Amino acid sequence: MPPDARHSPPTRPRARPDVIVGVLSLGALAYAVLSSAVIPALPVIQRGLHTSETGVTWLLTGFLLSASVGTAIIGKLGDLYGKRRMLVWTLLVLSAGTLLAAVATSLPVVIAGRVVQGVAGGIFPLAFSIMRDEFPPEKIPGSIGLMSSILGVGGGGGLVIGGLIAEHLSWHWLFWVPLIPMLVAAACTWRFIPESQIRAAGRVNWLSASLMSTGMCAVLIAIAQTTVWGWGSAKTLSVLAGGLAVCAVWITAEFRSAHPLIDMSLMAERGVWATNLAAFLLGAGMYSAFLLLPQFAQLPRNTGFGYGSSVVAGGLYLLPCALGMGLLGSVAGRVERRFSSRFALIAGSAISAVACGWLVLASRPDDMLICSALLGIGIGLAFAALGNLIVQAVPTDQTGVASGMNTVVRTLGGAVGGQVAATLVVDHTTHALPRLTGFTDTFALSALLLLICVLAGLVVPSRRWPQVPAAADASVAA
DSSP states (O other): OOTTGGGSOOOOOOOOHHHHHHHHHHHHHHHHHHHHHTTTTHHHHHHHHTOOHHHHTHHHHHHHHHHHHHHHHHHHHHHHHOHHHHHHHHHHHHHHHHHHHHHOOSHHHHHHHHHHHHGGGGHHHHHHHHHHHHSOGGGHHHHHHHHHHHHHHHHHHHHHHHHHHHHHSOTTHHHHHHHHHHHHHHHHHHHHSOOOOOOOSSOOOHHHHHHHHHHHHHHHHHHHTHHHHOTTSHHHHHHHHHHHHHHHHHHHHHHHOSSOSSOHHHHTSHHHHHHHHHHHHHHHHHHHHHTHHHHHHHSOGGGSSOOOOOHHHHHHTTHHHHHHHHHHHHTHHHHHHHTOHHHHHHHHHHHHHHHHHHHHHOOSHHHHHHHHHHHHHHHHHHHHHHHHHHHHTSOGGGHHHHHHHHHHHHHHHHHHHHHHHHHHHHHTEETTEEOHHHHHHHHHHHHHHHHHHHHHHHHSOOOOOOOOOHHHHHTSOO
16 A cells, blocks of 8 residues: 555545536525615515515615625635635525525524625625636636626526515515525535545634624625715714724735735736726626616606616516626637637727717617627626636635635625615605616616726736647536
8 A cells, every 4th residue: 555545635536627616506596696685575574574665675784784794705715724614504504595595484593694695695705616627728718707797697587586576475485495405515525525625824813803803894894874874974984984993904914924815915916906806896886777677667657767666577587687797707718719718808898888978878678688798798797717827826725715705796796886876766756756866877877897907907917728629628527
């Protein structure tokens, strides 16, 4: 027996990349649908639990807080202790939180379930790491692009599914429906996905994790509560300032730590910070428009511009967007091989800016559908590019934590964009009905943010995945 044989891990058959992609996509899609499905059902949940509008919005805020904190930490744990192991546990935690919310009969319990669910945002950095570790080079860009687009596809689909459930079933089914796919994904992850032997050195710096969690939660709470407290109120400014101060302490501590949670020297590299900046701008520009399309369609016709659609019909205006994101995510590999992910980010941001600019002038339902399709194409290109760009910019053993931070930054941008959109609509309201100006101002702001994202894309270094021979390339799916 060779000297090291007793220390070698038992060999196991390597799963096919398409099987791994299918398993990862199932879990990621369930999470993405769950993230947005409660939005159209909030009034139904509010009535069912006999709570206030402010109280029920914590179903969104709690999810956002835990997703922002947990995503990067879980990515780091995957880098240190194994991606498959962490992914199985993440899916089981997601299932437990979903079950808790499904059986809950009071608001605090549902909020607790949503907080547990949000931690599972770590699915995405773990998926990126698994793909980079296990796939041949020609398979990586298309697979990462598809996984990146699922967050948007599932978010749009969740609004439609949530509307259907809110109109025809009990709100508890918002959680029962995705529970089975989550459990199937956990079992298939354990059975079919191999454990990577690539590990990062070091350990988890729990002091840094605590500082990051405290600072980011304070910042996000300040942003999420602006519609209640106001952007310029003392409460908002004090919580925001406190959160930023803690974040500054956290960053300082990371620079001085021998075992940083987040390697700040890596975050300072141009390929990383420029991609993260683009992620923030893309999240802000997308979500500020994304959330208003169904609301615009559902406004009564007596406003002079609303379409009087039902909750379900209003959500269907996002269907072309979701289809566009799914289509572009599925061909991300071909786009990367022919043009580069940097080009996809720039082109996708520009197309999305055009779509939001068109929304400023749109007045008919068919205009909205065309803009939705354009937005899906643009966001699909850009989202797929972000995943590839951040993975290309970091060492293999830092894939989880770096892609986790990129997801967090994109979520933070979405939170800011969504709250700015809500503020603009509320500030332009007459007799309890929004005026057109609130929507057009928001769409114009979205277009501006996406144009700035184009500029951020120009700063990103141009990198390409290793090219494969033409014969091999022709046999590989995007």
